[in-house]
Amino acid sequence: MEGRKAKTAFELAMEKVAEMPKLNLEEIKEEHKKETVDKGEAIAQRYLQNIHHKTDIKSEIAAFDPEQIEYAKNSALKILSQELSLAKPEISRHILEGISALNPNVSTDAALKSLNHVINDYQTELQSAYTSMEKAEVKRLKKEGISGSAVKPNLKAQNSWQVKRADLTASHTDKLDNFKKSLLPL
Secondary structure, three states: OOOOOOOOHHHHHHHHHHHOOOOOHHHHHHHHHHHHHHHHHHHHHHHHHOOOOOOOHHHHHHOOOOOOHHHHHHHHHHHHHHOOOOOOHHHHHHHHHHHHHHOOOOOHHHHHHHHHHHHHHHHHHHHHHHHHHHHHHHHHHHHOOOOOOOOOOOHHHOHHHHHHHHHHHHHHHHHHHHHHHHHOOO
16 A cells, blocks of 8 residues: 555546546537537527517527538527417517528518418407307396496406317417418428
């Protein structure tokens, strides 16, 4: 034991690192792909947060290495398209401008027109269903002896309205999902 010197923590750590298996080329590429996808998603999130400031999402994606651009672009497009919703039409133009910047096959104006069509159909059907259910509820209340111009049923608190609204939202969400898919590259 006289000739042996105590090892430092650094030396012990370096020995453990040396014993670890090395990553092969495929694993390294997969790690780079994952990092690129995460960075593309972060760029899209930053773009969505800066709705009132012009952010050049296209140049941020173009800064990646040529073999990484597609991964970053596709992950950003996926995040942007997921943010389109029936409930937030006011930010749709900003989102579609970002999508159009990354996918030249998408025209902002044409896509906005299609999206507005889906949203307007949803709003129209929702309003029609609400009015119909409201009239039925007024008739029901009238039969119970409750009537007058001040009678306004609170459908939003009723389970039947919640179910009907959920059904309408689900059917139009399918249409919205199909629209979102059309925005992504094949």
